[in-house]
Amino acid sequence: MSVSSHSLQRKISTHESKSITLLLIAIALGYLLIFLCLPLFAVFYEAFSKGWKLYLEAIKEPDALSAIKLTLITASISVPANLVFGIAAAWAIAKFEFHGKSLLITLIDLPFAVSPVVSGLVYVLLFGANGWFGPWLQEHDIKLIFAVPGIVLATIFVTFPFIARELIPLMQAQGKDEEEAAISLGASGWQTFWRVTLPNIKWGLLYGVILCNARAMGEFGAVSVVSGHIRGMTNTMPLHVEILYNEYNFVAAFSVASLLALLALVTLVIKSLVELQARRSGQPLHHGA
Amino acid sequence: MSITITNLNKQFGTYKALNDINLEVNSGELLALLGPSGCGKTSLLRIIGGLDVGDSGKLLFHGEDVEQRNARERNVGFVFQHYALFRHMTVFENVAFGLRVKPKKERHKESEIKRRVHELLNLIQLDWLADRYPSQLSGGQRQRIALARALAVEPKILLLDEPFGALDAQVRKELRRWLRRLHDDLHITSIFVTHDQEEALEVADRVVVMNKGKIEQIGTPDEVYAAPATPFVYQFIGSVNLFHSRDHAPWAELHGDAVAYVRPHDIEISRIQQNNNALQVEVKLVRAIGSVVRVEVATEGSSEFIEIELSRERFDTSPLVNGDKIFIRPRQFRVFATGEQNELSAA
Numbered sequence: 001m002s003v004s005s006h007s008l009q010r011k012i013s014t015h016e017s018k019s020i021t022l023l024l025i026a027i028a029l030g031y032l033l034i035f036l037c038l039p040l041f042a043v044f045y046e047a048f049s050k051g052w053k054l055y056l057e058a059i060k061e062p063d064a065l066s067a068i069k070l071t072l073i074t075a076s077i078s079v080p081a082n083l084v085f086g087i088a089a090a091w092a093i094a095k096f097e098f099h100g101k102s103l104l105i106t107l108i109d110l111p112f113a114v115s116p117v118v119s120g121l122v123y124v125l126l127f128g129a130n131g132w133f134g135p136w137l138q139e140h141d142i143k144l145i146f147a148v149p150g151i152v153l154a155t156i157f158v159t160f161p162f163i164a165r166e167l168i169p170l171m172q173a174q175g176k177d178e179e180e181a182a183i184s185l186g187a188s189g190w191q192t193f194w195r196v197t198l199p200n201i202k203w204g205l206l207y208g209v210i211l212c213n214a215r216a217m218g219e220f221g222a223v224s225v226v227s228g229h230i231r232g233m234t235n236t237m238p239l240h241v242e243i244l245y246n247e248y249n250f251v252a253a254f255s256v257a258s259l260l261a262l263l264a265l266v267t268l269v270i271k272s273l274v275e276l277q278a279r280r281s282g283q284p285l286h287h288g289a
Numbered sequence: 290m291s292i293t294i295t296n297l298n299k300q301f302g303t304y305k306a307l308n309d310i311n312l313e314v315n316s317g318e319l320l321a322l323l324g325p326s327g328c329g330k331t332s333l334l335r336i337i338g339g340l341d342v343g344d345s346g347k348l349l350f351h352g353e354d355v356e357q358r359n360a361r362e363r364n365v366g367f368v369f370q371h372y373a374l375f376r377h378m379t380v381f382e383n384v385a386f387g388l389r390v391k392p393k394k395e396r397h398k399e400s401e402i403k404r405r406v407h408e409l410l411n412l413i414q415l416d417w418l419a420d421r422y423p424s425q426l427s428g429g430q431r432q433r434i435a436l437a438r439a440l441a442v443e444p445k446i447l448l449l450d451e452p453f454g455a456l457d458a459q460v461r462k463e464l465r466r467w468l469r470r471l472h473d474d475l476h477i478t479s480i481f482v483t484h485d486q487e488e489a490l491e492v493a494d495r496v497v498v499m500n501k502g503k504i505e506q507i508g509t510p511d512e513v514y515a516a517p518a519t520p521f522v523y524q525f526i527g528s529v530n531l532f533h534s535r536d537h538a539p540w541a542e543l544h545g546d547a548v549a550y551v552r553p554h555d556i557e558i559s560r561i562q563q564n565n566n567a568l569q570v571e572v573k574l575v576r577a578i579g580s581v582v583r584v585e586v587a588t589e590g591s592s593e594f595i596e597i598e599l600s601r602e603r604f605d606t607s608p609l610v611n612g613d614k615i616f617i618r619p620r621q622f623r624v625f626a627t628g629e630q631n632e633l634s635a636a
Contacts, residue, residue: 182375184365184367
């Protein structure tokens with residue numbers, strides 16, 4: 001008797017009336033529509049407002065091409081760098097006990113907590129003409145700030161949590177039993193990594209790489225500070241969009257912006273596919289980031 | 290291969306996991322490390338396997354110091370409590386792993402690897418699961434696969450960390466009989482860790498009872514059960530009744546505080562007082578379970594129960610009911626001074 005009355009009560013307490021359910025759904029959908037779908041639509045609408053021809057022209061223009069190229073270069077350096085760092089950090093944190101472990105975890109989150117503009121400024125402070133290492137760099141004729149290396153450095157800084165944060169909870173949950181089993185069966189460290197550890201984390205790793213890549217290509221604040229906005233030389237796509245927009249060149253601005261928006265959409269699709277595949281292979285992802 | 294451990298110590302922070310361990314494991318024997326959780330048995334096993342390092346002491350395999358050899362080079366098979374199968378590999382690939390990671394010069398041909406893996410899978414009677422993944426197997430099947438994987442590299446020593454700890458009671462029983470038979474066939478020096486006394490007594494040739502990082506007793510299952518060396522062993526293995534000298538002076542006859550340890554089946558009962566040492570008690574509870582009858586009694590005014598085990602035949606000659614007044618007398622007992630570990634006298 002008491003059991004049935006209890007379950008009845010539970011049913012009622014989790015059962016809202018129809019009108020409230022509809023209201024909540026409407027709010028969520030409306031919010032999504034106004035703040036996400038409408039702007040996305042506007043980007044493509046503006047980009048194509050003067051037709052295909054102008055759209056393609058804006059993208060094929062040398063400065064735009066140079067911006068696209070620089071963005072790709074930046075991502076192709078910073079993503080692999082953070083891949084190595086992310087695996088190393090996650091490995092250390094998940095499989096070993098050492099002093100300062102929690103400090104390391106906190107530090108990995110730092111780029112998430114700090115405004116990107118500040119991260120950019122830090123590099124100017126360190127490597128700029130008047131910065132700590134500025135005179136030494138000038139003496140040796142090395143240009144970091146207002147040059148490609150500075151952009152890469154700033155991008156690495158901003159994006160380094162993505163892969164590490166994805167892997168740490170995953171590797172912690174998996175423990176080190178399988179690695180120990182591999183070692184006791186005679187596998188070397190490398191063999192253990194390639195044959196046991198890496199296959200176990202591959203979906204989480206891919207997920208982190210996708211997010212890291214999306215952010216590396218789209219980063220504005222930190223890159224803006226260190227780039228110097230030199231057209232055709234130190235402009236990435238987001239910076240190029242800003243310049244075009246400030247010059248009232250709306251079609252061109254939105255055309256390049258549409259490429260970034262497209263990247264976001266592709267990222268979302270791949271991300272969902274990876275999640276699906278990870279669930280199917282029995283290694284659901286542990287989202288840390 | 291024999292194993293010799295001398296003066297082994299291991300400390301984790303301020304916690305002494307292993308305190309001056311000395312142990313000799315004979316070649317080909319099946320040894321159980323038995324103790325409550327946190328007694329250091331797993332630490333000891335991991336140090337033997339090379340997965341951990343002792344702080345001081347010596348570890349010899351067949352008289353040879355192996356301290357400088359890491360887990361990879363010790364030729365030790367390790368079986369983990371939670372199987373630790375490679376989840377992204379099929380059963381076949383799991384068992385083949387040890388053969389595939391061998392250095393190029395020692396590696397067998399693919400056909401030879403295939404033959405040996407199937408031979409092992411046949412040995413554990415799971416050849417039909419070769420193409421499955423670990424997640425598709427039951428716990429008992431996984432642990433047998435883990436054992437086959439460890440055996441694939443032909444280890445000289447087999448170490449099993451609570452191998453049946455994660456399985457349910459029925460499967461446990463089956464698997465431990467199976468392990469015993471397998472050991473009788475293969476004769477690999479094997480050490481397994483367990484907190485289950487029944488498992489240790491049933492499977493092992495010799496049992497090492499550990500507590501708080503120390504070895505309490507080493508002996509055959511019969512020795513540790515019938516002649517416990519310390520109060521801890523008495524209490525950890527089987528059940529025992531404690532009689533304090535101040536309450537039951539005639540039993541724990543000693544100068545000062547002492548406790549007599551008596552097994553439930555070593556207590557003689559009678560309806561009439563046959564000698565002065567007999568203790569008068571009242572029957573509180575009678576439970577007949579299978580071939581034995583457990584009777585709980587208490588002395589007058591005491592809330593502490595004394596457990597007595599009688600054979601069914603003995604019980605049937607004069608059945609007891611609650612409230613009966615009877616006399617009890619220990620057939621065999623051992624006295625230890627309170628708070629002291631060393632044995633003082635034996636009956």
